[in-house]
Amino acid sequence: MNKVLRVSDIAFLNKETYKKGSFPRFIKYLDTGNLTKNKIDSFQILDTAKDKIPSRAQRKTKRDTILYSTVRPNQEHYGYIEKEIDGLVVSTGFTTIDVFDKSISPKYLYYLLTQNSITEYLQILGTSGVSAYPSISPYDIGNLKFKFPSKKNQDRIVRVLSDLDTKIELNNKINTELEAMAKLIYDYWFVQFDFPFDFAQGKPRENGKPYKSSGGKMEFNAELKREIPVGWEDGFFGDLGEIVTGGTPSTKNRDYFTEDGIAWISPKDLSISKNKYIDKGATDITELGLNNSSAKLMPENSILLTTRAPIGYIGVSLNEVCTNQGFKSIVPFDRFGVEYVYYTVKFNVPHLQKIGVGSTFKEISKEVFSNVKTVIPDKKVLELFISKINPLSERIKIAEKENKELSKLRDWLLPMLMNGQVTVGTTYKNEEEQLRVAAEPEIVYEKEQTAIDTLFETLNWDYEVAAIQVLTQRRFGFTYGKKYTHKMFSNIELLNTMPKFKELAFKEKGWGMFSKAIAKTIDTQKFIYFHRLDHGAEVLKVRPNATKEIMTWMGAPENKDFVTQVNQMLDLYEKPLINRDMDRIELLNTVLECMKVIETDNLQAIRDKMAMWKMEEEYNKTKAEKFSENETLHMIGFVKPYIKN
DSSP states (O other), X not given: OOEEEEXXXXXXXXXXXXXXXXXXXXXXXXXXXXXXXXXXXOOEEXXXXXXXXXXXXXXXXXXXXXXXXXXXXXXXOEEEOSSOOTTEXXXXXXXXXEEOOTTSOHHHHHHHHTSHHHHHHHHHHHHTXXXXXXBOOHHHHHTOEEEEOOHHHHHHHHHHHHHXXXXXXXXXXXXXXXXXXXXXXXXXHHTSOOOEEETTTTEEOTTOEETTTTTXXXXXXXXXXXXXXXXXXXXXXXXXXXXXXXXXXXXXXXXXXESSSEEEEOHHHHHXXXXXXXXXXXXXXXXXXXXXXXXXXXXXXXXXXXXXXXXXXEEEESSSBEEOTTBEEEEEOTTTHHHHHHHHHHXXXXXXXXXXXXXXXXXXXXXXXXXXXXXXXXXXXXXXXXXXXXXXXXXXXXXXXXXXXXXXXXXXXXXXXXXXXXXXXXXXXXXXXXXXETTSTTOEEEOOOOSOTTTTOOOOOHHHHHHXXXXXXXXXXXXXXXXXXXXXXXXXXXXXXXXXXXXXXEEEETTEEEEHHHHHHHHHTSSEEEEEOTTSOEEEEEOGGGHHHHHHHHHXXXXXXXXXXXXHHHHHHHSXXXXXXXXXXXXXXXXXXXXXXXXXXXXXXXXXXXXXXXXXXXXXXXXXXXXXXXXXXXXXXHHXXXXXX
């Protein structure tokens, strides 16, 4: 194919808008500032019968609509509607792009439009106009010309880039949940004062009873104007660490700034990043710039907080950094640790936003910030909190670093795939796709293998899936469906008894833990098939002509551990509490996953996690609705002896 086409030749621009009085009753309004690089941070939920509807709320969307902001293109306010969103109305600040040419993949066009070279070109167009700020028109987008390969090649390229985006988004979702769990623990311990406490020994202890709820002694603190645990004290932010202000070198001196120097962070850098950790901003400063400004170098693990324009962006430094004057940062004292100071400051952001002063924009001075009142916990409670939260934060840090590398890979691949320098190979080696460089056809760039079973999947689970059916049939006299197989793998992995399972990636589904690799194996049906029962349900069975091969595989020494673990799990399934019941197996799966994510067997913490786990059933919206508190408590007690530390 490889034909050159204008965007306006293949797509409608701003095809449909809502006329006054034609809105549905409830709408989700999306403004340009709430969408960045295909990530929506929030909607405005509006009742059109009662609420005032913004005048810019007009554009209609559908599945595969591309959204592209016409204001300041370099801020990358663009996105792609993967699935239709009920009631979505977007701002007229977006150009909506709906592909009508069947030979063009909408997602491929989206990737073309979001290349850095295109956003930079559109930014230049925008700055050459007469508007007070850089802006473009739908005509500017429609007039862009691109070379399009065959639809088949477009789809191949989209698959590679989408898999990278999916992995990045998966990491983001995991981090959001880990951050929510860490915040939940902080709130329990230092806001509600229900930290775990051993009343017999008179000290905080893992798996102890919640302090305040169990009758722990409290006393009224006049400075904080609230009750706090006996022995705790009141203090100030200045007691938690060294308070550091920032500064900006003179922008008139080019020698003060560089692309690769001392990391220098601005509020804009934190607003764009959206990550917990940050290593550098858009611009570095030189040592000369540092020495000739009020900016101060801070060590790794400093807490960075914007205290003007706006108040409330917060991050943790991954290395030595300095900031501009829009920050009041804290270098935590060792006693408190990074995580306690981070979550204490984050908890107080709403209060900080209230006490800011200023006519043009609100600001907090160093003196006011240093004197914000806070509770000073018992040393042993702090030590226990640090030991509990640090592993969660380390997982967040690792995922953010991985996302950074994946983003670099995607940004490197995107233009090269689009201009034909790199093509997606049509041949396969060990069922693993390869990328071939067109300019150097003799060189094959194989994708890096990771533990994620999407883009980089290499492991095959045909024998394991079939063995589960053989062993289950032998023990119970019947088999279950595919969800059972996912849960079997997940339960074994969650009990940490099979190192090989580290190569599997599981994610939460409404019915339990799900692995794309296992789903792919089941769909392949190499040794298994779906058998429909009289009442319509489908179960998995092993093909009769494959039974001998599976039995031989199960008897091999290298597979002994797997067979043993499946049999041990079947032993659990036969215990009276579960009794081979799929709902009980689901509850076991749920409790194990919750205990793994939040790293505690505390009933309330697990119930809170279950309340966040959405389901796909008509009568149960969350796991907490499906399973009662008493059922959960019994399952926690049941599974604890089997968990390996």
